Amino acid sequence: MKILIVDDELSNRMILSAILKKESYTVVSAVNGQEAIDVFQQEEPDLVLMDIMMPVMDGYEATRKIKAISQEKFTPIIFLTAMTDEQALRRCVEVGGDDFLSKPYNQVIIKAKIDALERMSQLYNTVNKQKHELLAHQEHESKEQEVARKVFDSILNPGCLSAENIKLHLSPMSLFNGDVVLAVVKPTGGLHVLFGDFTGHGLAASLGALPLSDVFYSMTAKGYSIHDVVREINRKLKHQLPTGMFLAACLVEIDTINNILKYWNGAIPAAWLHKGDSVVELKSRHLPLGILDDSSFSDKVDIIKINDNDKVILSTDGILEAENSSGEMFGVERFTNCLQVNMNNTDSADNDREIDLFEHILDTLDNFIQEQEQSDDVTLGVISCDMAYINQLASQRGSYKKFVPTHWEFELLFYYDCIKTVDPVPLINQIMGEIQGHQIQQDKLSTVLTELFCNALDHGLLGLDSSIKSSPEGFMQFYTDKEERLNKLDSGSIKISVKNIPNNTGGDLFIIFEDSGQGFDVSSLEKTETDKEFPIFSGRGLSLIKNYCQSVSFNDVGNRVECIYSWSNS
Amino acid sequence: MTDNSIDLTTLNELKEIMGDDFSELVTVFISDTQTQLDDLFAAIETSDAPAIKRISHTIKGSSANLGIENLSAISKELELKAADNNIDSSDELLNSIVNEYNDVKIELEKLL
Known part of the structure; x- marks a missing residue:
């Protein structure tokens, strides 16, 4: 252990130095505050003994500066002063002094004080080291998540989430809350949408999205309907996910040929169809995906007749569980109440309704939670059933290009x-x-x-x-x-x-x-x-x-x- | 010289700690204190209260280290008065300090 003695009096330095060397400490010294700072930076001592009254720079100033440059490592400073002057003592503490030592110096007391401060600095430095390790881990993790997100983004989004009839509120990190949203047009026209919420959070919750999107996109591309898609997703998740991990999901198919909505809802609590004059709940009738064996799994879909102006509202439980400052949750009732907003419709207002409904839900939510920053957990989608537009999407897609029948x-x-x-x-x-x-x-x-x-x-x-x-x-x-x-x-x-x-x-x-x-x-x-x-x-x-x-x-x-x-x- | 001039317990402990360096310490103390007394005389001549306070503080501390209690006590009295800007009786205290110093110096030199 290295100790810096700062005192302008040679006799004082000699005595302290002799005492400390007898206890096997390494000793360096300085004759005023300014020199103390220089020696401190050069020698990096573990402890400082500091006189107060010195020429050039006094002990208060030197202590303040040394404490400022050594924030990373706790270096105790003991003031060399009699504990009689209250004013002086207060200043010592204010500038960062950790203890006091008065003349005549006593070997036993000096040793005891140094030992006590050494224990304190060990504790402090251990905590500080752990804090840095923790910060480094956090930074590492968030970098990894960022990389993972980019990889996931490219895998999960070959679909049509950016289509004009889909309004989506989705945090970039939502995947790590377990939320997944997929949408893709069918080769024969029509649209498949999936809102999912994996159990758990973090990277583990996001991994299931890979087999999920694989099945969703490839089967849709082959022309399968959602009941086939959902069965295959269940089979694959059941096979590939660990026990206890599963996917609450609502699959929606907008069938533009027959003007119907088909849906399969397994444990998504917030799914509705806004029909202009009424709101129909897309009720959950199934267990989440990845739980049941294929033999006991039901792929039964519900069917509702739809019009071009109808909107599908889908959300994971983030909205329902959003809390205000008094710990109240947003809940189903507030959600369904704000869906009533467009009920007094006229045809002329129809063009604006889509934006209104989506914005209206988010505004209502913001007003409810107010200063709470929770929007990161909120995943909300409003999908318009504009069938002409959806069909046009299908024909725009290169891979789904309608081949002209040839010889x-x-x-x-x-x-x-x-x-x-x-x-x-x-x-x-x-x-x-x-x-x-x-x-x-x-x-x-x-x-x-x-x-x-x-x-x-x-x-x-x-x-x-x-x-x-x-x-x-x-x-x-x-x-x-x-x-x-x-x-x-x-x-x-x-x-x-x-x-x-x-x-x-x-x-x-x-x-x-x-x-x-x-x-x-x-x-x-x-x-x-x-x-x-x-x-x-x-x-x-x-x-x-x-x-x-x-x-x-x-x-x-x-x-x-x-x-x-x-x-x-x- | 009175019995209180030097606390022999403190001094003997110091002797043990310093070992071969003890003589040097005594020599340094005698010469440094002499220099400080010269400075103190000049400060009193010019009625420089802060300087009186600082120098007497130093003599107080260094003499206490060697167990020279009377010198330390008188220096402390001068320091406190100077701190209150009360330097009227500084001459008298300086005389006492010089007398104590001279007595102590004789005793210390015997140790060399």
């Missing part, structure tokens, strides 16, 4: 070894998607292609008999046989060709599957068709194909089937 045809030939490893159906879907856009990829078409491929493989190449599948044992036997025969397959091929004949709204697909197998007695198929029994096809597959296609026909040999499937672009 095209492709033919794929899969040989026996290739068939063992490749499933042609997704491949065909992908080719058609690239040519004609996602509109053509419909569930029914996929079913048709899958059944046609199974028939060509199972019966054409492998010569399996579906009729054995009717008993449970036979069902198992069928698949055992299939695996065995497929493994042994050393010749043969399946040729698939698809041709589009376009019309105004889509086209007719001519789909041909031709296998190198033996075929079957087509006349037997026709004979038994009235009985709905097919000797070779196990029934279900072919009847599905017949239901979904305009026509289905076989060649005489029975190894080539041609179907016509009509699709629509709208």
Whole structure:
């Protein structure tokens, strides 16, 4: 421990120095206040013994300056004075003195005082160090959050949150409160909106947003409706999120073709449809997402007829739980009351209503909470159901560009070894998607292609008999046989060709599957068709194909089937 | 010299602490105090109360350190009077201080 002695009297310095050195302290000294400051900065002592009356600069001034330059580290200063002059003592304390020492100096007292102050400075410096560590951690965390936010922003927002019919109040850091808002136009027109609130807060609460947005955007892009989207989100969150973490969410679909609103609400407390003359609550009828297994999950949506001027109001619980200075919450009643504002509507006022409603809710909230700074927790959206505008959004989007139906045809030939490893159906879907856009990829078409491929493989190449599948044992036997025969397959091929004949709204697909197998007695198929029994096809597959296609026909040999499937672009 | 001139307990403790440096300390005290007495004389000549106060304060403290109690006590009396700007009797107190100093000096020099 290093101690600085400041005294203009040589004899005093000698005595103090001798005492301190006897206690094994390192001693440095200065003969006045000015020199004390210089030595202090140079030597960085742990403690200072300070005389008061000195030439050039006195002890008060020197102490004030030393305390000012050593704020980061606590350095105790002991004044060398008799404790008799009250005025002087008060000044000592005022300028930052920590203790007093009077003459004649006593070795024991000096040691005791230095020990006590050393303990104090250790405590202070530990606390100070921890404070700095804490600040550094906080800064680090907020930097990380900032980076994370930018990454999330780019992942979460390929949608249309900035569309003119969507008014949104969303704090940049809302993600770390667990709030998520997603909106995207459907390829066929219409709009999907999701308001979600993950349990917890911080980075952990935001992570679920990644699989969520992935499912939301990709399934919407493929043309799925919200009940499919919500089921898949639930399945994925249930699978991927840890127990106890889930998502309260309201999914809304504005269906511009049928002028209806479909919604699925799982535990979002503030969701309404403002219809001009009434307000309809979009009631929560479900548990939050990520809790139930797929088998017990309900994707049932509610449907409401809508008009262009209707507004959807969505909010996470931030608004309802916003408190004023007396600890009162904003609550559902205040929220619904402020939705009544536009009830005395006339058609001429309709253009202004959207801005009014959104601003009105936020103004009402501001007036309620007043000086409380809580708006960061508030996530509010007001979405106008202007259907012409929404349809226009869909056509503006490059990736959702409506492909004009065109003439095209492709033919794929899969040989026996290739068939063992490749499933042609997704491949065909992908080719058609690239040519004609996602509109053509419909569930029914996929079913048709899958059944046609199974028939060509199972019966054409492998010569399996579906009729054995009717008993449970036979069902198992069928698949055992299939695996065995497929493994042994050393010749043969399946040729698939698809041709589009376009019309105004889509086209007719001519789909041909031709296998190198033996075929079957087509006349037997026709004979038994009235009985709905097919000797070779196990029934279900072919009847599905017949239901979904305009026509289905076989060649005489029975190894080539041609179907016509009509699709629509709208 | 009276019995109160030097507190031998304090002085002996100091001797033990200072060890080989004790002689030097005594020498420094004698010469520094002599210088201060010269300064004090000049300050009283010019009726400079703040200087009287400062110098007597210094003599008070340094003599107390060596256990020289009478000298410290008289210096303190002068310091307090000077602090009140009461310097009428400064000459008398200076005389007392000088007498005490001379007595103490003889005693201290015996220790060298």
